[in-house]
Amino acid sequence: MSKWHSLLEFMQFPLKILFLATVLLGVGSAIINPNVAFLWSVTNQNIIRASEMFRYIGAFLINIFPVLVYLKVLSKKFEDSVPVIVGVIAYLLINISMTFFLDTTFPSYFYKEVLGISINFDVLPISGSGIVDPYNMGIFSLVISYFITMKCYQHSRHHSVYGIFSFIDHDAWAVITILILSVVSGVALAFIWPYIIQGLNLFFDLIAKDITNPINLMLYGMFERISAILGLVDIPRNIFWFTSSGGTWMNEVGLNFFGDVAIWTAQKAQGVQATTTGGFITPYYVINLFIIPAFYIAYYSLCTSRKDRGRYWLFFLLAILISVFCGNPLPAEFLILLLSPMLYGFYIVIVGLLYAFLHIFNVIIGYNFSDALLFANPGAGLDLIQYFRSAYVLPSLMKMLIIGLGAAILFVFLTRAYFSKYAFGLFQFVDKEKTTNEIINALGGIDNIIDAQSTPDKLTVELKNRELIDYAVLQSYGAYLILEAKGGYLIRLGNMSTIIRNEILHRSKSVAELNQRKKLRVRKRNKAEEA
Template sequence: MSAIRQRILENMQKFSRAMIGAVLFLPVIGLILALSSVLTNPTLISETSFLHQSGQLLGDTFWPLFGNLGLLFCVGISYGLAKDKKTEVALVSVMCFIMFLGANHSWLEHIHGIAEKINGEYYGTGQTQLLGFVVVDMGVFLGIILGCTIAWVHNKVSNIELPGALSMYGGAKLTLVAMTPVVIFYAIAFTWIWPFMTHGIGALTGFMKNAGVAGVFVYGFFEKFLIPTGLHHFVWSPFQLTQIGGTLNVDGQVVSGTQAIFLAYMRHPDLTPVMNDALRFSQQGMTTIFGLAGASLAFYHTAKPEKKMMAKAILLPAIITSMLTGITEPIEFTFLFVSPLLWVIHATLTAASQAICDIFTVRPWGASGLIEFLIYNLPLPVSLTRWPGYVLIGIGQFAVYYVIFRTLVVKLNLKTPGREDDDNVKLYSKADYRKKVGNPQSVTDEIINGLGGKENIISVDNCFTRLRVVIKNMDLVDDLILKSTGANGVVRNRNEVQVIYGVKVGQVRSRVDSWLAEN
C-alpha cells in the first residue's frame, strides 16, 4: 500500500507542477487588471482623461484572459505533463479545446439543449459562451480535464511512427488523431454529467460557507501546512480560480473564484456594501507581511552574538522577499527542517489569523505580499474591504509570532539561523555562495555536481520557488553542495529533489537547462 500511496503522491506532484505553468502568469495578469481598475476609477481619475481611456484599454485587453482560463490551463497542463515534443502538444491542446467547443455546441443543438438566455445572458443556466460557442459551463475544469487527457494520450502515442504513406500522420500528429474520438466523447458525456458535477461543486461551496469560521481555519491550516509537499496548490487554486471559491454575476457575465470576484469589484465597487464572502479565503498573505517578520526578528534576537551578522544576512533578504512579493519559502525553509513543531505552529497561526479576519468581516485582497495588497485594496472604499482591520490583526500577528517563536527557540534550544553548533557548515554555505554570485557558470557547475552529475538527472522543472529535479540515484545528491549555491533548503521525495531557491529559481532553471544542453 505504501508504494501505491507514493505513486499517487508522485502523480499529484506532477500535476501540481504542470498546473503551476499557467498559474505563474496570473499574478501578472491580476496586477495589470488592478492597475486598469485604478485608472478607470472615476473618483480618482476623470472619465474624459487619457489615463482613464488607457485603463479601459488595458482592462479590455486582459479581462478576456480571465474569461478563457480553461484554454490557458489546457495548454499549460498538457505542456507540463508531456514528456517530450512539448511544443507540438501545446498546439494540439489548442486544437482539441476548440474541437470540444464545436462538438459540445453541436450536440446541444442536436438535442435541443441550448438554454434560453435570462435577461440576455446565460448566467444561471449551466451554460456559457466561449469563443462564440454556447457550451456547458465547466469553467477552468474543462482545461484541466482536457490538458491531463491530452498529455496522457500524447505520452502514449507521440513516439509511434506509422509506415509508408501514413508516416506523415505519426508522431505528435497522431496525438490529435487519437484525441478526436475522446474529444467527441467528452463533448457528449459532459452534457449529461457536468450538471451533476455542478451540483456537487455547489454543495462543496455551500459546506465551506456554512462551516463558517471553522471552514476558513481548516482552509488556512492546510494551505500553509502542505507547502513542503508542493500539494498546497490543490488547496488554494480551486478557491482562487474556480466556482468552488464562489461566483458573481457582473453585468450578465459570470466570474468565478476569489481573484476574479475581487477584480470585478475593482471595476464595480458599488456591487454590494461589503465585499463578497468569497474573499474569506484570500487572507493568507497576512503571514507573509506580518507573521514571518515577527518570526525573523525572533530568530535574529536569539542568534548567538558572534553570529548575528550572519543571521541578518540570511534573514533580511528572505523576509523582504516575503513581505513584498508573498514568496515565503526562503524564510520558511530556514526553520522547517530545524523544527517541525514550529511549522505546525506556523500553519496554526496562519489559519487563526484568517479565521479572525472572517469573524470581523475583514475582506481585502490579502492573498500575497505588500505590493499586491496596496495596488488591489487602496483604490477601493475602506467600507468595502475593511483593510485597516487587516493591518491591525496583522500587527497582533507579528507580536504573537515573535513571542511564541522566541520562547520556543530558547526553551527547546532550536538551531535556527545563527544558533548552529557547527560553524563551518552554515558559514561555508553562505560565504561560498557570495563568492560565486559573480560567476553564474561556477554556481551552475556546483548545482549539477550537487545533483550527482548530468548522468544522474532525468528531468528538470520548476515552480514559484523550487527547482524540481527527477534523478536516478538519490545517494549521489549532496545537500551541502546544493545549499552552497544559495539554496534555502532541499526536499527529497523518492526520486525527486526539490531545491528551494526562492524568486530567482527561474534564472537558476534557465542556467541549468543551458548547461545540460551544452554539455
C-alpha cells in the same frame, strides 16, 4: 518526488506571466479605483483608457493561465511542436463536443466561454435555444486533454507504416486518434459533469444554511482558495458574493440586495452601517497584507548566498508591494504549492481558520465592488484607505491588523521550520539519514565539498574535484536539474535543499573540529617527545 518538484521548472515561465498579469490588473485597477477617489481622481480619458486596457490584459492573462501551463508542459514533455498543436485541438474538441450535449438548466456561473467557443442554437436545426457556453470545468478539461494527447501521441509513434492505413503518417494518426477520443470524452463529460455540479451545490447549500457559523465560513474559505488553483473560483464567488446564499438585505425603500459583496456595496453607497456582511471578504486583507508578504520574507531569508539575495531582493520587494497595494495571492499560492504541497496544506488551513476567527471576533471589512467579476481583486491595501475615515469600520480594521500580524509571524515560522527541518517526504516517507548520506557521497564526500549554499528549492555546491560527482545518484534522489557553472554546481533538489545544505555544513564543521583535535593531539605528543 522529483516529478512533482520538476513542475516548478515547467511552470517558471507561465508563473512569470501570471505575476506580470497581476501587476497589470493591480496597477490598472489602482489608477481608477473609486474607493480612493478622495486621494486622486483621474479624469483624463487617455489615462482611463490605458488603465482599462491594463486591467483587461491582466485579467485575460490570469484567465488563460491554465492554458499557458498546459502548452508549456506539453512542449517541455515532448520537445516537439506536434503535441502542442494536437493538444490544443484536443482541448477545443472536448469543449465543442461537450457544448452540444450539456445540460443548460444550471445557473450561468456553471458555464464559461472557452477561447471563444460558444454555440448559438438559434441558428441550428436542432433542439435548444440561445447561446450556450461549455461547462466551467477549470483545469479538469485541460488535464483530460493532456492525458489524451500524451497517450495518443506516444501511441502514434508506434503506428505501423505497413498495411491498409500505411498512407497515414505518424502525426496524422495522432490527430485522428485524438479527434475520436476527444469527441467521446467531451460527450461523456456533458453527462458526467452535472453530477459534479450537483455535489458542489450540496456543499454550497450546506454553507449557505448558516453563514454566521464559523465552521461554515472556514469550509468556504478553504474551498475558495483551492478553487482558485483549480480555475473554478468564479463559482463560489458568484454564489456567495451576488446571490441569496451570501445573505439578503432590503433597504428602506424596499429594494432587495443579494450576496455578501452586493449588500456591502449597497450599504456603503447608502451610508448604512454594515453589521452582517463582509465575512466572505475580510480574510483577503490578512492574506494579501500579511500572509503572502510573510511567505516572501521567509523565502528570502532562506536564501543563504549573497549572490542570490542580491539577485532576488528587488523581485521580492515588488512582489510584496503588489500583494499589499493591489492584492492577488494567486502567483504566491502556485509557488507555495509547487515548492511544497504540505506547506500549501498548512496555508489552506490557516486561511480557513482566518475565516472562522475573524467572524468570531466580529471583524468585518467588506469589498466595495460593482464591476465585472473578471476584474475582482479583493483585499487590496488601497481599498483599506477609505475605512480609516469610517468610525464603524475602524475598530474592525485595528483588530484585523493585530490578527494579521500574528498570522504573518506564524507563517514565517512555519515556512522556515518546514524548509529547514521537515521538508523530507513529499508524498512518501523518506529516510532522511540515508538520503543525506547518498547525496553527500554523490558529491564526492564531505571532504570534496568546499562550500554549500541553498534556497528553498536549489542547492549550490563548490567542489574540489568535479569528476567525483555522480549525476545518476543525484537524479535518483530527486535532482531534476543539474547545471555546471564557474562557481560550482547548481542542483535543483526541490524542498529538501535547505536541509541538505544545513547537514553539509554541520558535517563539515564536525570534520573540521575532528581534524583540529587531531592536530592538537599530535602537537601535544610531539611536545611530550621533545621534553
